[in-house]
Amino acid sequence: MATLNNIQSVRMCNNFLLSMLSEDDYRNLLPRLELVHLSLRDVLAQKNTRIGYIYFPCTAVLSVLSYMADGSAIEISAVGNEGFTGMEILINSTHSVETVICQVEGSSLRMRVSDFKAAITGNTSLRLxxxxxxxxYMxxxxxxxxxxxxxxxxQRFARRLLVTHDRVDGNAFYxxxxxxxxxxxxxxxxVSVVANEFxxxxxxxxxxxxLRILDRARLEQTACECSNRLIHSRCESAYYPQPLDRVQNKKMDLVS
Incomplete structure (x- = not known):
């Protein structure tokens, strides 16, 4: 995990959730944010262990995995540039409920848990x-x-590809x-049989x-009703009080 920290780089990191902060809260948060590069399979949080950092993915995509006693696991959620990890802190918990790993390598902002707690104390826009x-997310x-x-x-294979495609730039990913x-x-x-069929x-x-997505429309038709495009649009309406084009404009204003 490489650290790429400087304030200008932090400002350029495209996490939609942070883009929704008030300008004052965003500027106050900048010194506490650190830009890091996440590699494939980096473990960011482990089940039943203390959370050290809150991650706000930019180009990285994270998987939240639930492990069984025999070591087998299944993904229960994904987190990209629409969200953050460590929401257990919001309910005053100190330990991670599940394991979080990097699924698609890329950049992410992070802050120490102590700084995050300070930033959400009171009626701040970050807390909201x-x-x-x-x-x-629930x-x-x-x-x-x-x-x-x-x-x-x-159906699940198609939906899983859409989950990742929605969170990366372009049509290709690893x-x-x-x-x-x-x-x-x-x-x-x-998986090999289904991939060959697709x-x-x-x-x-x-x-x-x-992997490269060649036909998004037909992939959506193949996926089940849980297709992430529907989930993602629902998530946006739940916590973005303004359209995403205004989010982007605001972010560019902060960079300048």
Missing amino acids: ITERYAHA NQMAQSIVCNRLHTLE LTQEFLAGMLGVCRPS QERGLIQYSRGH
Whole structure:
């Protein structure tokens, strides 16, 4: 995990949640934020261990995993540039409920838990936005649990690709079959069969972990009703009080 800290770099990091802060709160937060580069499989929080940092992903995508006693795991949620990790702190907990790892490498802002607690003390815009996001996150997690129980592997595979696609720049990203199998709670050969089928149908291009979305529209048709596009739009309406184009304009004003 590489540290890339300077205030100008922090200002340029595109986390939508932080973009919604009032200008005063955002400027006051800048000295407490650190820009880091997250690599694939970096462990940011481990189940039942003390949380050290709050992460606000920019280009990185994170997976929240629930582990069983035998070591098997399944993904229960994903966090990208729409959110943050460590929401347990909002309810005065000090330990992580689940394990959080980096799924797609990239940049993220982070701050120490002590600084985050200080920043959400009182009726601050950071507290308001993070509480709204926590509500949206719980909706997403509940939907993921239902999806894992009721829908086919093909539907869940398509939805999982959409989850990542919504959170990265462009149509290409790195996601191995082994990693996908772990997130979906199935064996790797099952993922290989579905991936080959999707390639034959012209939905994706996939080789040695390098995946490219070729036909987003047909991928959405293949996915179940839990498709992340629907979930993401619901999440946005839950905690963004203004359109995203205004968020971007505000962020550019802060950079200048």
